[in-house]
Every structure is written in structure tokens, then in C-alpha cells.
Amino acid sequence: MGKIIAFSNQKGGIGKTTSAVNLAAAVAKSEKKVLLCDLDPQGNATSGVGISKKGGQKTTYDVLIGHAEASEAIIQTAFENLWVMPTNIGLAGAEYELVSVEKREFVLAKRLAPIKDQFDYIMIDCPPSLGILTVSALTAADGVVIPMVCEYYALEGLSQLMLTVRQVKKRYNPNLEVVGILMTMYDKRLNLTMQVRAELEKFYKDKLFETTIVRNVRLSEAPSYGMPIIYYDKSSKGAVAYTKVAEELLGRI
DSSP: OOEEEEEOOSSSSSSHHHHHHHHHHHHHHTTOOEEEEEOOTTOHHHHHTTOOTTSSSOOHHHHHTTSSOGGGGOEEOSSTTEEEEOOOGGGGGHHHHTTTSTTGGGHHHHHHGGGGGGOSEEEEEOOSSSSHHHHHHHHHOSEEEEEEESSHHHHHHHHHHHHHHHHHHHHTOTTOEEEEEEEESBOTTSHHHHHHHHHHHHHHTTTBOSOOOBOOHHHHHGGGGTOOHHHHOTTSHHHHHHHHHHHHHHHHO
């Protein structure tokens, strides 16, 4: 049976989408069938694997509101064993349209159920918020990966996200677990980085990925070419790091 992994953090600009795209590609390269589900209205995961957000294809919005089956919205990318369910800014309207839907927290789980066993992993890039889209992703997921930067505001945000995860686990999805916390944009030369890492190790040591994602120019360039880093520059620090995190991720699930 396929596993669903959500990538979530309500704080923007912390490498959430970068992590979702690159871990999806790295896991897919290890001969696993992976579907990257773009649930962020910004659509950066979609363009990050070379799919235009302006195309006429069905999107996660169509799937959520019942205008299309999940199978109709899946596109095979140019990369090995990697498919994507794309999105665009139209998804932003789904928050409002789902408000009146009964058991709206379970809508995504219901929509993904028919295709879940077609893939080894479905990886969901959540929006940078704790709204209904994120809650629906957590309700559908077997696990959540939390990318975060080593800043104090990020620590505060992590506490809020952990509370949301606990609430979703209690109310909607008893199988939900935190797979791991991934430190991104990591710079060990900064005192703040080491201080925040020490706090993380104090409270979440068993959840931290051993591998960190350092700041890397090639990693920042890759999305503009619509390519995961392991295809854009497989020898870069970013590619090596995400390959190691993918190995850790597979070992934890």
C-alpha cells in the first residue's frame, strides 16, 4: 500500500517546496513510483518539476471540488518514476468552497484513495498556512515532514504546527506521525543556527534528520529550469544532501 507524506510548515520561505520537490525526485530515482501532489496555490512544486502552471490540465483544485477524478489530474514528468498532480492560483478558492462541505477535512483523503496504491509514495506540498488545505493533507497523510530554518520565529511556528498535528491526530487521523524535522538553509558558522539546533535537539532529537540542507546556489537555481537538483546538478551539495535525506526518509517509513 502506498504511503502519503505531507510537507508542512505555515512559515513561508523556509524550503518547504524545495524539500518536497527534491525529496520526491530523489525517492523516485531509487526506483519508487512517486506522485508529487501540489496543494500550494502558488504552484511552485508544479513548475519545479517542469510543468507549466498555465496549461489547460486538470489540477488539485478540480479534484478537491469534485470536477475531476484524481487519475485525470496526474501528469508524468520528464523525470524517472515521478508524476505530479499540478495546481495553480485557482486552488486558493478551494478554501472558501470547502467551508460548507460536510466532513471537509476528509475530502483529500477520499479523493486520493482510488490512486493511493498506484504509487509507492504520494508527497503533498502543503500551503504555508494551517488552514483547511493543510488540515486535509494531514488528515490524508501517514506522516508529515517539517522543513524549517534555524531561526527563533521558526521555533515558535514549529510549536504551533506540532499542536495542529496533535489535534489532527486526535480528531481525524490517529495514524498520523511526524516523520522528521528537516533543517534547511543551514549555516553552522552562525551562532543563532547552533543555538536553535541545540533547542531542537533538546525537545525533538528523535525527530531530527541527521542530514541538514546547507545554503547552496545551485539549489536556488534549479527551480528556474524546472528541474529537481539531482537532475540539474547531481554533484552539487544540495543534490548530495537531498539524496541522503531521501535515504533517511525511506528508512523511517
